[in-house]
Amino acid sequence: MGKGFNGFVLKALRADDYRLTVTGTRQISDHYLRLSFTGGGLLAAHPVHPTQWIRIWFPDGGENLVQRGYTLVDPDPAGDAFDIEFALHAGPASQWARDAAVGDVVDATVMGSKFAVPQPVPPEFVIFGDTASLPAINSLLEAIGETPARVWLEWQHESDRELPVRTGPKTEVSWVERAGDGQALRQVAESLTCAPDAFGWAACDAATTRAILKALKSRLPKENVAGRAYWK
């Protein structure tokens, strides 16, 4: 199956390709699935960092493959193993994950993932996301440990609010129901008060992410703000 123009560009940029093999599947909720993988050498070549993500190629139902971003959960470099958590909806990636069984393989490309917790560590993190970015947020919360963090998470299904958030002793989590295409979460960011040297991170749907990053950049130095659109 072909990877199309995106595959051509990534190859030209010499991005690394790997074949992942499913080693386990676990349903976390009615809309959330966790799969375990071996990485075909991926973790030997790419050091682990918080929010680390890869591009996975899924069959589009026809002749082609489409790429989607997914976050490494509990990466184990010694075992070249990691999990991926799929927020399930309609789409090739979600469908592939629903059907996945131990022994299935899927190709992945690594390019573009880069993040380090700023040093010195800021006094507070303000974090905006949803179930697609929860794996990244969990890795960020683990990395910052006892640093105070306020996290706002958008939910769409009742069961979303039961998903495990890896809180530290000074983490506050607020679940916000998705309404008006992300309007509720945007309003939180637009009325936010925080320390001038706090660190802001956001990853939601494209329009919501853009609005939240704009609100964060109006309060914080731009180097203290990070994030990206996770879905459209």
Ligand SMILES: Cc1cc2nc3c(=O)[nH]c(=O)nc-3n(C[C@H](O)[C@H](O)[C@H](O)COP(=O)(O)OP(=O)(O)OC[C@H]3O[C@@H](n4cnc5c(N)ncnc54)[C@H](O)[C@@H]3O)c2cc1C
């Ligand atoms: C860096 C990065 C890391 C990511 N990590 C993860 C991760 O660890 N886990 C994860 O679940 N997702 C993650 N995502 C998001 C994931 O790539 C997208 O949700 C992707 O669109 C899913 O592909 P799909 O083929 O299932 O659906 P698509 O074909 O892209 O979309 C099908 C339909 O589903 C809707 N849709 C897509 N995503 C969502 C969503 N999250 N919520 C509600 N509706 C949606 C679309 O609007 C569309 O109507 C990440 C994205 C990026 C950029």
